[in-house]
Amino acid sequence: MSVHGLTLGDVLGEHRRGRPLGLAVVDADVRLTYPGLDERVNRLANALAADGVAPGERVLWLGRNSFRILELLLAAARLGAICCPANRRQSAGELTFVLDDLRPAVVVFEESEAAGQARARTVAKARWVAAGEEYEAYAAAGAPSEPAVTVDPGDPVLALYTAAFDGRPAAALLSHTALIAHTMTLLHVRRMEDGFTYLNSGPLFHVGTMMFCLAAFQLGGTNVFTPAYDPEEVCRLIEAERCTHAFLFGPMIDRLVEANAGGAHDLSSLRFASHSPAWDAMITVDDSPWGASKMGGYGQTEVGGMLTFLGLAPGGRGPAGRPSPLVHVRILDPAGTEVPPGETGEICARGATIFSGYWNRPERNAAKTAGGWHHTGDLGRREPDGTITFIGPGLRMIKSANENIYPAEVERALREHEAVADAAVIGVPDPAWGQSVKAIVVLKDGASLTPEQVVAHVRSRIASYKKPRHVEFADAIPKKGHTPDYDALDAAYGGGGHPGT
Incomplete structure (x- = not known):
């Protein structure tokens, strides 16, 4: 074991010693100090090891937000294994793909129709443990001693599915080192202090929630969990637990303001970015670089989570700010040559926070790391003052609320309908969500479909939030080579509102 190594399991062990009274976790009736969390993690890790979870093996969570996600991640960290919290809102087909792709040794799940169907369909052989009483008995059976496993901090510990540019997602692998390095930058920019209490009100399969969950953990603060976003419950938890931060964005904040219009709950402990006069009056407006910049930056x-922070470049020309101190960013042309300031190219990076590649995607990984740089697939430019401007995805993407929706994935689902000859998907401006999905559908000769039938079909294949809100029928899809001509489709069907514009 190197004297320079530090894993997430090591961080937990230090908190057990250094914060014996510190509250680590709050989840409904569950309240765990750091020593209490440490013992549960050890027991769970030993139970997982007995089921064959060894270094490099995967553990999958299929359920809503829970303290058990953090517990599973830390148990995996103690074993050199990889934890993947997956999106339970996916369809049975999507969950089956995840199971067959990841091949987890253990699946911890909440009962749902989609999960049940995926379990019946998958070829992956795994131990399935139901969240709740079965999970508690399973974890309690493990020994309380820390597993005697030497873990390399450079090995992956967290997998998050993302990047469905080719119609199927891939699991991005993040190491102990990458997560700790990112967390330390976030601690600096957000100016987190002792007593930091984070409300996990967004999904933990999303890096935007997970990065702050890990920041609160790294600092020895408190993570408060709620199963799903409910405005009334979020208001209650902020007041009851004196939460200082939460996963929130525009429409979520608007719903909180409505829910607390009568001032029933004291939200003043929350230090958050300014949003509206009513919101600002309820909270403490965050004056840290993170809050003052309206949480601006660029990431994936x-x-x-974040590669650049607007909070590191107050008054800078580029709205994405400057890179984290632990990474290097270059704007490269297709040949891998850095372009001059003011010119557009691909945002590329290397450094401590960069992921370890995608699970089981060797060809994609080789392309993503060509020339010794992580190729983000996104376009940007370096401004004359050195700051970064994010232009938009190199491949088309739709941003609805805080969710990334890739046209290729929705188009794949559309084309699976027996009546559909061809289809394309664009984003159209939406006043509430930024963009919403519009499908342009070409029917086979003699076939007929209603827009409602198209939407229902897509909803049966992929997560509901990815379904089209609008459907138009056309005689043909304009093409650039073999791919849809999205610029022509935008012009013809009202597309726009794309990220970066």
């Missing part, structure tokens, strides 16, 4: 799952 593959860089641990």
Whole structure:
């Protein structure tokens, strides 16, 4: 074991010693100190090891938000294994793909129709443990001693599915080192202090929630969990637990303001970015670089969350700010040559926070790391003052609320309908969500479909939030080579509102 190594399991062990009274986790009736969390993690790790979870093996979570996600991640960290919290809102087909792709040794799940169907369909052989009483008995059976496993901090510990550019997602792998490095930058920019209490009100399969969950853990603060976003419950938890931060964005904040319009709950402990006069009056407006910049910057799952921070470039010309101190960013042309300031190219990076590649995607990984740089697939430019401007995805993407929706994935689902000859998907401006999905559908000769039938079909194949809100029928899809001509489709069918514009 190197004297320079530090894993997530090591961080937990230090908190057990250094914060014996510190509250680590709050989840409904569950309240765990760091020593209590440490013992549960050890027991769970030993139970997982007995089921064959060894270094490099995968553990999958299929369920809503829970403290058990953090517990599973830390148990995997103690074993050199990989934890993947997956999106339970996916269809049975999507969950089956995840199971067959990841091949987890153990699946911890909440009962749902989709999960049940995926379990019946998958070829993956795994031990399935139901969240709740079965999970508690399973974990309690493990020994309380820390597993005697030497873990390399450079090995992956967290997998998050993302990047469905070719119609299927891939699991981005993040190492102990990458997560700790990203967390330390976030601690600096957000100016987190002792007593930091984070409300996990967003999904933990999303890096935007997970990065702050890990920041609170790294600092020795408190993570508060709620199964799903409910405005009334979020208001209650902020007041009851004196939460200082939460996963929130525009429409979620608007619903909180409505829910607390009468001032029933004291939300003043929350330090958050300014949003509206009513919101600002309820909270403490965050004056840290993170809050003052309206949480601006550029990021993606593959860089641990944020690659650049507007808070590191107050008054800078580029709205994405400057890179984390632990990474290097270059704007490269297709040949891999850095372009001059003011010119557009691909945002590329390397450094401590960069991911370890995608699970089981060797060809894609080789392309993503060509020339010794992580190729983000996104376009940007370096401004004359050195700051970064994010232009938009190199491949078309739709941003609805805080969710990334890739046209290829929705188009694949559309084309699976027996009446559909061809289809394309664009994003159209949406005043509430930024963009919503519009499908342009070409029917086979003699076939007929209603827009409602198209939407229902897509909803049966992929997660509901990815379904089209609008459907138009056409005689043909304009093409650039073999791919849809999205610019022509935008012009013809009202597309726009794309990220970066």
